[in-house]
Amino acid sequence: MTEDKRMYGHADDLAQPNELKYVGHNVPLHDAVAKATGKIQYTGDMEFPGMLYVKILFSPLAHARIKKIDASAALALPGVVAVFTHANTPETLYNSQVWFAGQEARADERLFCDTVRFVGDRVAAVVATDKKTAAKAVSLIKVEYEVLPALFDPEEALTENAIEIHPGGSPFFEKEFGCGITSETFNKAELIVEDRVETPKIHHAAMETHVCIAIPDYSGKITIYTPCQILYSVRLVVAKVLRLPYNKVRILKTPMGGSFGGKQEVTIEPLAAFFAQATGKPVKIEYNRQESIISTRTRTRTIGYVRTAVDKNGKILAREVKAIVDTGAYTSNGSVVSMAMGKKIFRLYRIENQVFRVQAVHTNTPVAGAARGYGSPQIHAITEINLDHVANRLGLDPVEFRLRNLVHPYDQDLSGGPSLGNARIIDCVEEGAKLFRWQERRAQANGNGSGRFRRGVGMACATHSNGYFGAFQDFTTMTLRMLEDGSMILNSGIHELGCGTVTTMKQIIAEVIDINPDRIEAPEGDTETSPYDVGSQSSRVTHICGAGALKTAHKVKEIFQREAAKILGCEPEDVVMHAEIVWAKSKPEEKMTYGEMARAIQRKNRMEIIATETYQAADNPGSYGANFVEVEVDTLTGLVRVIDLLAVHDVGKAINPGFVKGQIYGGVQMGIGLALSEDLRIDPKNGKVKGDSFARYHLINAPDMPLVNVLLIEKGGDLGPFGAKSIGEIATCPTAPAVVNAVNQALGTNLTTLPLTPERILAALRE
Amino acid sequence: MELEFKVNDKAYSLEVDPESRLLDVLREELGLTGAKEGCGEGECGACTVIMDDLAVNSCLVLASQARGKEILTVEGLAANGELDRMQQAFIDNGAIQCGFCTPGMLMSAKALLLREPNPTEEEIRTALAGNLCRCTGYVNIVNAVKDAASAEETEGSV
Ligand code: FES
Ligand code: FES
Numbered sequence: 001m002t003e004d005k006r007m008y009g010h011a012d013d014l015a016q017p018n019e020l021k022y023v024g025h026n027v028p029l030h031d032a033v034a035k036a037t038g039k040i041q042y043t044g045d046m047e048f049p050g051m052l053y054v055k056i057l058f059s060p061l062a063h064a065r066i067k068k069i070d071a072s073a074a075l076a077l078p079g080v081v082a083v084f085t086h087a088n089t090p091e092t093l094y095n096s097q098v099w100f101a102g103q104e105a106r107a108d109e110r111l112f113c114d115t116v117r118f119v120g121d122r123v124a125a126v127v128a129t130d131k132k133t134a135a136k137a138v139s140l141i142k143v144e145y146e147v148l149p150a151l152f153d154p155e156e157a158l159t160e161n162a163i164e165i166h167p168g169g170s171p172f173f174e175k176e177f178g179c180g181i182t183s184e185t186f187n188k189a190e191l192i193v194e195d196r197v198e199t200p201k202i203h204h205a206a207m208e209t210h211v212c213i214a215i216p217d218y219s220g221k222i223t224i225y226t227p228c229q230i231l232y233s234v235r236l237v238v239a240k241v242l243r244l245p246y247n248k249v250r251i252l253k254t255p256m257g258g259s260f261g262g263k264q265e266v267t268i269e270p271l272a273a274f275f276a277q278a279t280g281k282p283v284k285i286e287y288n289r290q291e292s293i294i295s296t297r298t299r300t301r302t303i304g305y306v307r308t309a310v311d312k313n314g315k316i317l318a319r320e321v322k323a324i325v326d327t328g329a330y331t332s333n334g335s336v337v338s339m340a341m342g343k344k345i346f347r348l349y350r351i352e353n354q355v356f357r358v359q360a361v362h363t364n365t366p367v368a369g370a371a372r373g374y375g376s377p378q379i380h381a382i383t384e385i386n387l388d389h390v391a392n393r394l395g396l397d398p399v400e401f402r403l404r405n406l407v408h409p410y411d412q413d414l415s416g417g418p419s420l421g422n423a424r425i426i427d428c429v430e431e432g433a434k435l436f437r438w439q440e441r442r443a444q445a446n447g448n449g450s451g452r453f454r455r456g457v458g459m460a461c462a463t464h465s466n467g468y469f470g471a472f473q474d475f476t477t478m479t480l481r482m483l484e485d486g487s488m489i490l491n492s493g494i495h496e497l498g499c500g501t502v503t504t505m506k507q508i509i510a511e512v513i514d515i516n517p518d519r520i521e522a523p524e525g526d527t528e529t530s531p532y533d534v535g536s537q538s539s540r541v542t543h544i545c546g547a548g549a550l551k552t553a554h555k556v557k558e559i560f561q562r563e564a565a566k567i568l569g570c571e572p573e574d575v576v577m578h579a580e581i582v583w584a585k586s587k588p589e590e591k592m593t594y595g596e597m598a599r600a601i602q603r604k605n606r607m608e609i610i611a612t613e614t615y616q617a618a619d620n621p622g623s624y625g626a627n628f629v630e631v632e633v634d635t636l637t638g639l640v641r642v643i644d645l646l647a648v649h650d651v652g653k654a655i656n657p658g659f660v661k662g663q664i665y666g667g668v669q670m671g672i673g674l675a676l677s678e679d680l681r682i683d684p685k686n687g688k689v690k691g692d693s694f695a696r697y698h699l700i701n702a703p704d705m706p707l708v709n710v711l712l713i714e715k716g717g718d719l720g721p722f723g724a725k726s727i728g729e730i731a732t733c734p735t736a737p738a739v740v741n742a743v744n745q746a747l748g749t750n751l752t753t754l755p756l757t758p759e760r761i762l763a764a765l766r767e
Numbered sequence: 768m769e770l771e772f773k774v775n776d777k778a779y780s781l782e783v784d785p786e787s788r789l790l791d792v793l794r795e796e797l798g799l800t801g802a803k804e805g806c807g808e809g810e811c812g813a814c815t816v817i818m819d820d821l822a823v824n825s826c827l828v829l830a831s832q833a834r835g836k837e838i839l840t841v842e843g844l845a846a847n848g849e850l851d852r853m854q855q856a857f858i859d860n861g862a863i864q865c866g867f868c869t870p871g872m873l874m875s876a877k878a879l880l881l882r883e884p885n886p887t888e889e890e891i892r893t894a895l896a897g898n899l900c901r902c903t904g905y906v907n908i909v910n911a912v913k914d915a916a917s918a919e920e921t922e923g924s925v
Contacts, residue, residue: 028858035866036854038801038841042867045800205901207805207813207867257803257867258901289806498865498902658861665904666864694810694899702895702905 022510023722026658027517030503031255031496043211043227043254048282051213052081054275055134056285057124057141058295059116062364062687063150063165066114066123066143073140074126079133081279083141085124086112089274092241096265096297097333097369099233099535100473106331108166111241111271116145117165117329118364119687120294127275127283150364152687154303154326157361165329170361173325173335177342179414180353185318189309193390196305197382197752199736200679201298201326203691204371205699208257209292212269213284214276221248222273227256229264229370229495230535231525237266238273246527249273253524256497260670261370264537265332267296293697294689297369298680300337301326304382314396316405318353321345321383325360325375328367334360337368339471341375345383346415347622348425348463349405354414364687366680370537372667376464376733377674384460384737385752388744397442398741399433402461407622409717418470421621421725422717424650425461428626432459432648435711436628445630447746455643456746457630462733463622466718466726467540474540474617476548477531480509480556481610484602486580486595488515490552493525493533494545499728500659501541505549507655508721512553513560514577515594531612539623539726542655546721548615555611560594563601563609621718623730624650627668627738629706633746635765638758640676640743642706645735650713652725661710664731668708671735673700675743676755772833774799775843789828790814793840801841801870805899812898815871816840822878824897841870844877853877856915857908864902872898876912884919886912 034040071083089112095105112122124141128134149163156162157170166172186192212226222242228234231251239249256263268285276283287296305322323341327334342356371377391401406429409422433439438459445455468474478492490509496502502524506517525533534540560582561575568575570584583591592600601607628646633639647664654660677698681690691697716723736754743749743756749764768785771778774797781796793799793816805813807826814826817839844851853873856862863869872895879886879894886894891912892905900908 026861028861029863031866032858032863033850033854035863035869036841036850036857036873037845038799038870040866041800042803044803045794205899207803207811207865207899207901209805256865258865260901288804289808289811500864662861662864662903662907665906666900666902667904669904670901693808694806695808699899699901701897701899702892702909703889705892705905708904708906 020511021514022507022517023655024657027503027507027656029500030506040255042208042257043213043225044208044286046213046225048213048215051282051284052127052129052279053131053134054283054285055126055138056122057138058291059119059121059123061116061145061147062119063148064116064145065148066116067146068144069124070142071124074137077133077137077140079129080126080137081129082127083124084112084275086114090241094237094240095331096237096267097336098236099230099537101236106172109330111274118366119689120366121329122295125271125275127279150687152363152365152682152684154301154324154361154363157363158324158359165362165364171359172331172362173338173360174358175338176355176357177415178355179346182318182320182353182355185353186309189317190312191393192307192309193386193393194307195386195389195752196303197385198303199301199378199381199674199754201301201366201368201682202674202678203293203298203680203697204260204262206258206260206262209287209289210263210268210296211286212272213282214272215282216276216280221250222276223250223252224269224273225252225254226269227254227259227263229259229497229537231493231495231527232532233535234266234269235527238270241270242273242277250526250528252526253495259497260372261374262297264370265297289694290692293692294366297332298328298366299371300368300375300378302378306382306386308386308390310390310394314394314401314404316349316351319351321356323358323379325358326363326365326368327360328363328365330367332367332369337375341379343415343417344376344379344463346413346417347420348407348461350407350411352414365682366689372670373464373729373733376462376729377671377736380460380462380733381737381754385740388458388741389750398459399429399438403429406461418620421619422715423622423624424713424715425463425624425626427713428624428648428650429461431713432626432628432646432711436646438628441630445745447748452634452636454633454635454746455630456633456742456744458738458742458745459626459628460734460737460741461626462730463624464726464730464733465539466543466620466623466720467617468534468538469617469620474534474544475614476533476545477612477614478548478552479531479610479612480552481608482556482560482594482598484595484599486519486593486598488520490520490522490549491530492545493530494522495536496524497536499663500656501536504542504546504655504659508546508549509553512550512557515580539729542724543720543726544615544617546655546724547719548613550721551615552611552613555613556609559611560609563605563607564597566605567597567600619719621725623725623727625730625734627734629738629742631739631742631746633743633761638761640756640761642672642739644707646709646711648711648713649727649730651727652718652720653714653716653723654712655722655724657712660712660727663727664710665708667731668735669700669705671732672739674754675736675739677757679755768831770830770834772835773837775840775846783830785829785831787830788826789830789833790825792830793825799840799842803867803870812871812875813868815874815898817874817878820878820881822875841873844873852918853915856911856918860907860911860914862903862907862911868898868900872900872908876915880916880919885916888913
């Protein structure tokens, strides 16, 4: 493998030159050739002998009790193997987002329930020998419903006489935490600026829809092929529903056709597993686009009320943030995401008096869940739009205002969370403003003229986590061995989501062992054979798993040197390992390949070069980012064009700068969608999703996408491998508020309800 | 209905339902699973193949419309084992992440170069307007197409 010099040649190349051989270099994605040739097999491409296909009947009503299901016509259709409903499936209640055994979470979901709670809830399923028959049979199922009153508005859920979607009603979760004394401080403030900001439900829009295959065997074991983010979460939920011991449920991670959190929670796997168990046949469930949009998971709709108090010098004295979190019809991650949102607001600015209050509610709408940023894009939209409003009212430049308040490296989290680590947000803002020519462009744009097209320039900041340390258990275990030809295998519970995790692990190991990354295999996780891992979530993979790979590689190196020393007749520290060749420092003429040495060690020392190590997370620094953006608003049509965007990110160290930039480009695409066009648009009359297809749900496409420049701040300083911090989630967090702030500058408005659709923009202009 | 057509330079004669979609014929009858279904309604481009030199959404083409046509799928790009320039450019430019949009992107980009060997950036973006990608923000995809086009040009002038 050689690094292609042309790689990313068009993108600005701002990576620092370094002496590392593999880390910090643009090693190509390990499966890029398989993907470019169409040879890679995604789950939808896989077939197994005798496999059955599923079509699910989804509720057309937002809230109803099922009185009767008549499946006789469906069952009579040749090729139909079974029809499943609430009457013949387990009553076990589960929660789709638990990822470790013993995790407390409200369990209110069932495979099929006798009450449907949103348009898109599961009513029944046909399992048949082919897809067409399954689809035909589903249309023959007759259901009698008793319609129940429904509610779609999260604020209505908090009113006195709101209906109860689950026993106890809403809020089903409430929390308040903070630091300092807010109420008194507000009384002393020079200026208080309040806003209500709203973010919509959005669809993750992975190009691959939800799909999985479950295969039963003669021993009662169920094997599941799934493009998931957390193997051990799938195992937990499936084992619970099927009442199987964990070792009778085997989960295999298949190639991921995109997730962004959409496949993080356990949605279709327990269904496929149960159908496979019941029929004794392999079963595939593959959703179409509409089904993925309405019936899996969405980003959590969030309404925020912010009050920020400042003095006349632009110092933030106090802030109150109240969030209403709409988790939809089932609890899912409603409480966890509520907490995740709150924690972020204490980690970006030095605010001594601050309180966060959150209420999570159920509505008769599609279920929310994990979504890239896990609440960060929402909470940052809420607070960063408000901060621009504050800056405007103070007559202060938004960059200057932020610089007066941003956190400094190694600040403490005043709400009691882990240290912020080497938090370099000030560098991001200062260097970004310079590179973007902020002052000049901001002054120039400024709503420019009163013609049809108005320009605006805006920016926003954000922070995100690096794993679960300080909140939940976080560690990883890995086994690394060297084979008799000098090649290596990493056995771990990693998940490749297309971000480059496999290659990243290889680069880290390659750096320690001094071996070509192509000589390392790093298969993705398999719950039967891989050690435990917490999963691809919480922006932990590079920071935590990467540190695990580093630790394990060092251990293997130590073993190799110790054993090689016996062969070479020298001290372990005198064993030189260089480019897959090994020798004793004192005898450079006697060289052996790693493979020759591994064989000699087996023969003479009767030892294998293998190590299993557990890395325990011990820090959780903030990853930081700032976006600077220029937009042009067409005041006639209300359409916004994002002209160009600069994304500056404090990533500690980019293990693979190309991958890091890839994450940022994709994150920006998603963030612009959140700002301008993406919204499930739930009909307030009947709860139907209006944006239930790509024809009616607008993703940013190639012509919409602006120029994106990236500046990476790489100052290390924390416990990640080579100082690396997360990028995948933070990449999307600053974008939406930066775009909104730019539009507000262009129009002199204070638009706060996302997305800024043409209708909303035109309405604001009319005011 | 009998469907006679050529796929990746190979002639086929198949018995298919005239209502079946070209995408299903390719994936299910011929085992060519490179083309993907991302929406089934002509909005995402994951199913793009080239039919008589034009990029088409194979989820919208009926088997009957493919009669007598020449189809090129992603599997046909590296027919003799050597990667097509466009494939190499996607790999070199980091234009592939999850890869689910990649086959469709490659075919749309390839069709563009067939009709316009030296496209402007705007033409590239327009040609890819019907191909959605959630991973890459299109940045490196556009770079890859530019790269492949300039490589093609250099080659042409030699
Ligand atoms: S599957 Fe054909 S365009 Fe989406
Ligand atoms: S690479 Fe994942 S959708 Fe394009």
